[in-house]
Amino acid sequence: MTQTYSRLRAGLGALAHKPYIWGVLGIVALLIVNVTRDPGYLQISVNPANGYLAGNLLDILRESAPIVMISVGMCLVVATSGIDLSVGSVMAVSGAVAMEFLQAASAPQSTMSAAMALLLALTVSSLLGLVNGVLVAYVRLQPFITTLITMLAGRGLAKVITGGQNTSASSDGLAWIANGRVLGFPVVVIIAIALALLIGYLVRRSALGMMIEAIGINETASRMAGIKPHGLLITVYLLSGLLAGVAGVFSTATVMTVDVSNTGYLLELDAILAVVIGGTALSGGKFSLGGAVVGALLITTLDKTVVFLGVPSAATPAFKAVVIIVICLAQSSRVRALFRDRRGPVRMKERVA
Amino acid sequence: MTKRTWLGRAIGIVGMGALALGITACGPGGDGDGSAGGGAGGDDELVTVGFVAVGPEGAWREANEQNIQDTFSEDAGFELKFAPAANLDQASQIQAFSSFIDEGVDVILLSATAGAGWESSLQRAQEAEIPVILIDRGIEPDNTDLYVTRIAPDNLEVSSSVAEWALEEFPDGANYFVLEGPAGVSVVNERNEGWDAVMSEHPEFEKIGAQTANWSREEGRSVFETVLRANNNDIDLLFAQNDEMGLGAAQAVEEAGLVPGEDVKIATIDGTRAALEALADGQLTFVAEYNPMFGETALETVNTVLDGGTVDPYIIVPSETFDSPEAAEEALPDRQF
Numbered sequence: 001m002t003q004t005y006s007r008l009r010a011g012l013g014a015l016a017h018k019p020y021i022w023g024v025l026g027i028v029a030l031l032i033v034n035v036t037r038d039p040g041y042l043q044i045s046v047n048p049a050n051g052y053l054a055g056n057l058l059d060i061l062r063e064s065a066p067i068v069m070i071s072v073g074m075c076l077v078v079a080t081s082g083i084d085l086s087v088g089s090v091m092a093v094s095g096a097v098a099m100e101f102l103q104a105a106s107a108p109q110s111t112m113s114a115a116m117a118l119l120l121a122l123t124v125s126s127l128l129g130l131v132n133g134v135l136v137a138y139v140r141l142q143p144f145i146t147t148l149i150t151m152l153a154g155r156g157l158a159k160v161i162t163g164g165q166n167t168s169a170s171s172d173g174l175a176w177i178a179n180g181r182v183l184g185f186p187v188v189v190i191i192a193i194a195l196a197l198l199i200g201y202l203v204r205r206s207a208l209g210m211m212i213e214a215i216g217i218n219e220t221a222s223r224m225a226g227i228k229p230h231g232l233l234i235t236v237y238l239l240s241g242l243l244a245g246v247a248g249v250f251s252t253a254t255v256m257t258v259d260v261s262n263t264g265y266l267l268e269l270d271a272i273l274a275v276v277i278g279g280t281a282l283s284g285g286k287f288s289l290g291g292a293v294v295g296a297l298l299i300t301t302l303d304k305t306v307v308f309l310g311v312p313s314a315a316t317p318a319f320k321a322v323v324i325i326v327i328c329l330a331q332s333s334r335v336r337a338l339f340r341d342r343r344g345p346v347r348m349k350e351r352v353a
Numbered sequence: 354m355t356k357r358t359w360l361g362r363a364i365g366i367v368g369m370g371a372l373a374l375g376i377t378a379c380g381p382g383g384d385g386d387g388s389a390g391g392g393a394g395g396d397d398e399l400v401t402v403g404f405v406a407v408g409p410e411g412a413w414r415e416a417n418e419q420n421i422q423d424t425f426s427e428d429a430g431f432e433l434k435f436a437p438a439a440n441l442d443q444a445s446q447i448q449a450f451s452s453f454i455d456e457g458v459d460v461i462l463l464s465a466t467a468g469a470g471w472e473s474s475l476q477r478a479q480e481a482e483i484p485v486i487l488i489d490r491g492i493e494p495d496n497t498d499l500y501v502t503r504i505a506p507d508n509l510e511v512s513s514s515v516a517e518w519a520l521e522e523f524p525d526g527a528n529y530f531v532l533e534g535p536a537g538v539s540v541v542n543e544r545n546e547g548w549d550a551v552m553s554e555h556p557e558f559e560k561i562g563a564q565t566a567n568w569s570r571e572e573g574r575s576v577f578e579t580v581l582r583a584n585n586n587d588i589d590l591l592f593a594q595n596d597e598m599g600l601g602a603a604q605a606v607e608e609a610g611l612v613p614g615e616d617v618k619i620a621t622i623d624g625t626r627a628a629l630e631a632l633a634d635g636q637l638t639f640v641a642e643y644n645p646m647f648g649e650t651a652l653e654t655v656n657t658v659l660d661g662g663t664v665d666p667y668i669i670v671p672s673e674t675f676d677s678p679e680a681a682e683e684a685l686p687d688r689q690f
Contacts, residue, residue, distance in 0.1 A: 037583075038583065047609070047610045048610065049610025049611075050608075050610060052608075054609075054610075056579070056582055059578055059579060059582070063575055159409060163409075164408075164409025164415065165415070166412065166570075166597070168627060179608070251571055252571070254571060254574060255570040255571050255574055255600070255601055257570050257571075257597075257600075259569050259570060259571065259597070262567060262568065262569040262571070262572070263569075263571065303575075307564055307576050307579040307580060308579050308582070308583045309583075310562040310564070310583065312563070313533055313563065313564055313565035314536040314537070316536075316565070
């Protein structure tokens, strides 16, 4: 008994020292706000109409799946001291490819068509990621500029693919990925968690993560230490493109419509924010995948809270900005030091003396 | 080592080429169409019309611009020069506008991507004595001396027609929610104004709230899902300011285990094909059209103006409303957008 207790305490202690603790606290605070608005907020019930588990928490998890995907990809890219601004546009491209394919397919309801659409969408997204990777690794273009170009070209490409239209299609297979349930639990969430865990496992159980961090700290030094940055850089951008493709399928398949100007619009900023909230420095050299996931969850919780509380549309951006700036301030070691010093002015004097 | 550098360079050049191709591919696809019309000239009787258009934006815009291009045909005695904006960029529109003045076209039709910043261009057209007719989009500040007329459906009228329907549908009042477009857009303000003007006199209608879903189906679903939870499904009526958001909300209603059309009635504006199909299916309950097909009206106006006649500064295009699955089914076969 005492052993479990002490282990729990140790676990909590470790958590408190994680860089994303403030993100976790932010989520908890938002949930508490929601609970005070409606005591039944956290309740999860079985919907009698369709047997699904239903509840606000599940809505948040389901909604966060695409953002989790792009945040994980973004996190690895940022760790190499790069950035990937194209993820939002790649989502639109991926959705456009899937929807156009299904619309043209002879048997859109078949599992085969759904699989083909998925495969095609992911291939195109990975190619876009590959283009980013090659330009950054071999041509040595600035990641910011490279992915900015892909971001603009990507949205244009999506418009070309659908002919400027918002294409709708129907496919039970894809719709199941986005809206389906396994034992009442949303499929998207299961896939997102599985992918995040898989990538986390691959990166942290091998030397891959360390090598990525090494590139972020100093690419030349890492090469001298025997790491081949080119391949790794291409891999992270490709992975980011692939994950953005998954996210694009997730978010277009929920309504089976790709909206070329809105799908994934500005989500690259959400992903960057999620990564930063998760304690990954934009200067690269260290990363936390768990943190990125926490950041993504925080952003979705915030979005959902705004709607749940009925914050007027015009005030929404301001409300979100305030919450995020508070979390970033809480994270900043300088601000925390300031508060520590305020609390103990005596120590300060001692130090001066 | 040298080999490597060459390889890097080669990849770079290929990559840049691919990107450049990608970017040009996204440029205005209509450029060719615009100049193609010029070659057909030579017949002096044709009236040349320059159309400064918005270009690819969505189904509504496409229907609108296609309709105008079809109406101003050579058979009708017109030569239409079509100039869509590059990526909704106002600068490219101003450029096209000036070149139409320099060419000396007979009439210019203008759908401005942005309202402000047209004064000097319009003044130049006035000096060149070329009449300008605004199609759908207005300009800001709305100085009616600078153009002949504006032809557009009226947002106020359309949204108040939705409100009027709601009064009939719910004689005892209802709890309603509004899904808006992005905050600050003029269409959103006008659609709110028309709705509120009617609703403010009917206290039996209680406004539960309003949220933006950015015209998007995905967001419409996500927002309305949470709105239903926050209000324990106690919403009788949803006013969605465009079809897409309404269609997303209908999905949220179904997922919450409710029946759209019975538990929650959804009214939308635009009247796209997808919305009418949903209305025929019973997913939506009311669709008010925001009519894009006003090529004919534009043609008559152009003729009147060229014959020296006078027209009103604002010509409102009549829009229909669809309030039953039957009405939707009837309209579906010749729905063009």
